[in-house]
Amino acid sequence: MSSAVLSVKNISKHFGGIKAVQDVSFDVAEGEVLGLIGPNGSGKSTLFNCVLGQYSPTNGSVEINGHDVTGLPPSKLNKEGVARTFQQLSVFPNMTVLENVILAGQEHQGTMLSRLFGPSDAGLTEAAKQMIEFFRLSHLIDELAGSLSYGQQKLLDAAMAFMGGPRLVLLDEPAGGVNLTMLGNLKEHLIAYNKTHNTTFVVIEHNMEFVMSLCTRIIVLAEGQIIAEGTPDEIRNNQQVIDAYLGG
Numbered sequence: 001m002s003s004a005v006l007s008v009k010n011i012s013k014h015f016g017g018i019k020a021v022q023d024v025s026f027d028v029a030e031g032e033v034l035g036l037i038g039p040n041g042s043g044k045s046t047l048f049n050c051v052l053g054q055y056s057p058t059n060g061s062v063e064i065n066g067h068d069v070t071g072l073p074p075s076k077l078n079k080e081g082v083a084r085t086f087q088q089l090s091v092f093p094n095m096t097v098l099e100n101v102i103l104a105g106q107e108h109q110g111t112m113l114s115r116l117f118g119p120s121d122a123g124l125t126e127a128a129k130q131m132i133e134f135f136r137l138s139h140l141i142d143e144l145a146g147s148l149s150y151g152q153q154k155l156l157d158a159a160m161a162f163m164g165g166p167r168l169v170l171l172d173e174p175a176g177g178v179n180l181t182m183l184g185n186l187k188e189h190l191i192a193y194n195k196t197h198n199t200t201f202v203v204i205e206h207n208m209e210f211v212m213s214l215c216t217r218i219i220v221l222a223e224g225q226i227i228a229e230g231t232p233d234e235i236r237n238n239q240q241v242i243d244a245y246l247g248g
């Protein structure tokens with residue numbers, strides 16, 4: 001038994017002849033903020049999709065809190081306390097901020113039926129308002145999500161992922177396309193959420209300053225394999241990483 005929240009064990013994922021992920025293993029401890037970096041096409045999103053049940057891995061297994069969850073669908077993983085944000089925004093532009101967050105809460109509860117037939121907010125309005133307040137979006141609560149700036153939508157996306165109190169959140173490029181001011185904002189809120197809830201994060205991110213100041217440990221992928229692992233300082237000074245990625 002490991003005490004890891006997430007254990008990735010010898011995961012490989014092949015698409016025909018493409019070896020997108022090759023024999024990747026790592027553990028993530030409770031409350032840890034782990035960064036996952038690497039060049040475009042190095043297998044980061046594919047690895048997330050294997051962990052999250054979007055893809056079933058060609059080889060290997062995934063454990064959450066010591067339970068084998070390999071290939072479980074995303075809805076089941078939600079019940080295990082796992083949530084994600086997508087590389088592409090997943091907010092509904094024609095719904096208000098509040099409606100988006102309530103809907104996310106319903107999806108985390110897996111209550112598709114109540115979404116269709118049940119009470120309009122399933123008792124989630126209060127929790128949604130608190131989450132919106134946590135991300136300092138209260139002044140926009142009744143605005144259509146599509147009218148928010150891109151950075152604000154990324155914050156909203158994070159607020160939606162945190163509905164339902166996940167133990168583990170996988171964030172795929174949360175900072176992508178976000179301006180400098182909102183970036184500081186986003187990082188501050190993620191760190192605050194991690195500190196107050198001891199939620200475990202795995203973060204894919206290209207913005208090095210963001211990832212190095214947010215994460216306590218970083219794993220570097222190249223061509224589907226782990227080429228380095230360490231603290232932000234160790235990664236910054238790792239010659240193999242500089243050659244494969246940072247130098248480019």
Ligand SMILES: Nc1ncnc2c1ncn2[C@@H]1O[C@H](COP(=O)(O)OP(=O)(O)O)[C@@H](O)[C@H]1O
Nearest residue numbers: 015018020038039040041042043044045046047
């Ligand atoms: N659904 C898919 N079908 C075929 N090839 C894929 C699929 N998803 C990803 N790939 C390939 O797998 C490799 C890794 O992609 P990806 O995981 O998206 O990388 P990253 O997120 O690090 O940019 C790439 O060569 C990509 O083209």
Ligand SMILES: [Mg+2]
Nearest residue numbers: 044045046087
């Ligand atoms: Mg990706």
